[in-house]
Amino acid sequence: MKQLAFINNRRFFHRLGKSTTGCIAAAILLSGCQNDVAQPYNQQIPAWFPELEIPADNQLTQERIDLGKRLFYEPLLSLDSSVSCATCHQISKAFTDGLTISEGVDGVLGLRNAPTLANIGFSPTLFHDGGVDNLELQSQQPIFSDMEMKFSIAGFLDRIEEDESYVQMFMKAYERAPDAFGISRAIAAFERTIISGNSRFDQFYYEADENVLSESEIRGMALFFSTENKCADCHQPPLFTNFEFENVGLYSAYPDSGRARITHLSSDNGKFKVPTLRNIELTAPYMHDGSMSSLQEVVNHFNEGGVGHINQSSDVQPLSLSEQEKQDLVAFLASLTDELFISNSDLMY
Numbered sequence: 001m002k003q004l005a006f007i008n009n010r011r012f013f014h015r016l017g018k019s020t021t022g023c024i025a026a027a028i029l030l031s032g033c034q035n036d037v038a039q040p041y042n043q044q045i046p047a048w049f050p051e052l053e054i055p056a057d058n059q060l061t062q063e064r065i066d067l068g069k070r071l072f073y074e075p076l077l078s079l080d081s082s083v084s085c086a087t088c089h090q091i092s093k094a095f096t097d098g099l100t101i102s103e104g105v106d107g108v109l110g111l112r113n114a115p116t117l118a119n120i121g122f123s124p125t126l127f128h129d130g131g132v133d134n135l136e137l138q139s140q141q142p143i144f145s146d147m148e149m150k151f152s153i154a155g156f157l158d159r160i161e162e163d164e165s166y167v168q169m170f171m172k173a174y175e176r177a178p179d180a181f182g183i184s185r186a187i188a189a190f191e192r193t194i195i196s197g198n199s200r201f202d203q204f205y206y207e208a209d210e211n212v213l214s215e216s217e218i219r220g221m222a223l224f225f226s227t228e229n230k231c232a233d234c235h236q237p238p239l240f241t242n243f244e245f246e247n248v249g250l251y252s253a254y255p256d257s258g259r260a261r262i263t264h265l266s267s268d269n270g271k272f273k274v275p276t277l278r279n280i281e282l283t284a285p286y287m288h289d290g291s292m293s294s295l296q297e298v299v300n301h302f303n304e305g306g307v308g309h310i311n312q313s314s315d316v317q318p319l320s321l322s323e324q325e326k327q328d329l330v331a332f333l334a335s336l337t338d339e340l341f342i343s344n345s346d347l348m349y
């Protein structure tokens with residue numbers, strides 16, 4: 001396979017350089033701050049992606065990412081030690097779980113369908129309703145949630161108290177014993193490495209490899225980007241989302257009010273974050289409530305133009321796609337699957 005043109009995240013190296021120098025000075029006064037043996041992490045981001053913002057207080061290092069990965073796959077973070085983040089965010093399914101509504105400890109049902117975590121570091125808001133706006137805050141939430149891991153940070157810390165290997169990993173990553181600070185930051189650091197940008201679409205569109213898409217997929221791509229069908233207005237490349245909240249007319253009365261749960265505005269009723277379509281073939285069932293089981297069903301929905309909810313986007317209108325065009329659109333969506341991503345051993349534990 002053709003080698004991808006990756007760029008390094010130069011800003012990251014720049015900032016890391018600065019903070020290390022600052023630390024040497026601080027270390028003389030305060031004895032110990034940043035870990036000056038930390039291994040810098042060489043973030044691989046496709047050249048056509050936007051820059052990944054990384055908070056100044058949680059720069060990526062290999063130690064932080066390694067710890068975050070161990071925690072992401074750690075069932076001890078749940079009440080009965082049966083559920084980890086990876087239970088609902090499985091790499092083989094592009095970090096989703098294949099269920100309509102996710103199941104937590106004891107099979108308790110949550111409220112919504114588990115979204116993919118592909119390129120989650122680029123998302124300015126988190127959850128279908130955008131209720132949380134950074135990964136460091138988000139990563140503690142499933143641990144407490146009764147519908148997910150139903151546990152507590154204190155309970156987890158008791159469980160790993162005797163585990164020297166954990167203590168060492170926390171010390172190396174954040175220069176402190178295991179605590180909520182390190183847990184939430186390490187998981188967030190790992191999540192920022194969940195990057196997917198090597199689908200056949202990328203090879204075709206950004207790398208001019210003309211042989212990778214079939215004729216049907218190319219026709220589907222034209223339909224997707226056409227100004228009549230408007231798919232790409234909301235699902236904008238390269239991330240295939242504009243991160244806005246939209247109502248696509250699934251219901252005339254939404255059981256889950258979506259964005260309005262956060263803003264309490266009736267004009268946000270039934271609006272949900274525009275999801276990325278990368279790896280969409282692997283992340284069925286679809287929509288915030290998992291109510292559509294196939295891509296054909298989703299394409300039929302957009303072709304029919306939604307049920308006409310009062311907040312429905314004017315960009316969702318009846319289209320007049322033929323059967324062949326619908327098939328082509330589905331074929332194009334399947335070209336957004338990134339095989340290297342789902343077999344990336346750096347993301348497995």
Ligand code: HEC
Pocket residue numbers: 072083084085086087088089102103104105110111112113114115116117120123125126127128129138139140142143147148149187191
């Ligand atoms: C029981 C299943 C389950 C578990 C366990 C779980 N999640 Fe999730 N996750 C979900 C669901 C469902 C959502 C969507 C929730 C919503 O929108 O209200 C979600 C949303 C997210 C999001 C936001 C994605 C987006 O597109 O906005 C992130 C990030 C995330 N989870 C990370 C984690 C991490 C880290 C853990 C472990 C600490 C974890 N999840 C554990 C089911 C789960």
Ligand code: HEC
Pocket residue numbers: 224229230231232233234235245246247248250272273274275276277280283285286287288289295298299302303313315316329333
């Ligand atoms: C007005 C913005 C908008 C337009 C236009 C739009 N979408 Fe979407 N799309 C969304 C939103 C928002 C959702 C999630 C809705 C929900 O969960 O209730 C979504 C969901 C989807 C999903 C399911 C994603 C998932 O992970 O569950 C697919 C597939 C999809 N759209 C494809 C398309 C295609 C193909 C078109 C063009 C025919 C299109 N969309 C047009 C905003 C839009």
